[in-house]
Amino acid sequence: MTNSAIRVLWTVVGLVLTxxxxxxxxASLGHLAGVDNQAPLLWSGLLRTWRDLDPWGLVIxxxxxxxxxWLGSKLLGRVLRARRYPVLGDLDLRSVTxxxxxxxxxxxxxxxxxxxxxxxGLERDLARDPQVRRASVTLAGTAPRxxxxxxxxxxxxxxxxxxxxxxxxxxxxxxxxxxxxxxxLEVTARIDAAGPIRVH
Numbered sequence: 001m002t003n004s005a006i007r008v009l010w011t012v013v014g015l016v017l018t019x020x021x022x023x024x025x026x027a028s029l030g031h032l033a034g035v036d037n038q039a040p041l042l043w044s045g046l047l048r049t050w051r052d053l054d055p056w057g058l059v060i061x062x063x064x065x066x067x068x069x070w071l072g073s074k075l076l077g078r079v080l081r082a083r084r085y086p087v088l089g090d091l092d093l094r095s096v097t098x099x100x101x102x103x104x105x106x107x108x109x110x111x112x113x114x115x116x117x118x119x120x121g122l123e124r125d126l127a128r129d130p131q132v133r134r135a136s137v138t139l140a141g142t143a144p145r146x147x148x149x150x151x152x153x154x155x156x157x158x159x160x161x162x163x164x165x166x167x168x169x170x171x172x173x174x175x176x177x178x179x180x181x182x183x184x185l186e187v188t189a190r191i192d193a194a195g196p197i198r199v200h
Contacts, residue, residue, distance in 0.1 A: 171185065
């Protein structure tokens with residue numbers, strides 16, 4: 001199961017248990033229409049069904065209990081166990097190394113990462129320079145040669161030479177860490193309210 005599926009399953013289990021508890025509380029306070037708060041927890045129809053199943057009722061209950069115990073242990077194991085090869089996202093980067101993404105499931109250690117996360121990482125790297133007030137990155141196309149568009153909002157005292165060097169270093173770090181070599185790179189720098197300045 002994926003991390004998302006585990007979270008969804010835990011959410012469903014939590015909602016079901018919460019609903020049961022809320023209904024039980026309302027019934028015990030006598031606010032549930034048609035239910036006597038002095039009545040036994042197991043109503044007569046359920047008791048008759050249980051007695052009719054004898055001796056298979058205990059067997060069925062044991063099987064269900066075993067199943068839910070196994071399911072709970074698996075869920076707890078997935079949540080608590082440290083994973084050596086975490087799955088980061090859904091962008092298959094095997095094509096960067098020349099492998100075919102459709103060849104089958106990724107081997108342990110293969111990285112999957114969302115393209116949006118790569119763009120946000122580059123934005124944070126670009127914004128580390130105090131001359132850069134804001135950085136916006138768009139990553140388009142396909143691996144391993146995507147298109148990279150960068151838009152920078154600079155302060156009024158920014159030096160374009162220093163900014164150019166900073167952008168070049170950040171793009172090189174992006175290429176080295178992601179394995180993606182942009183086939184097209186366009187950088188637009190804006191200084192305050194002035195018109196756009198191209199940095200080549």
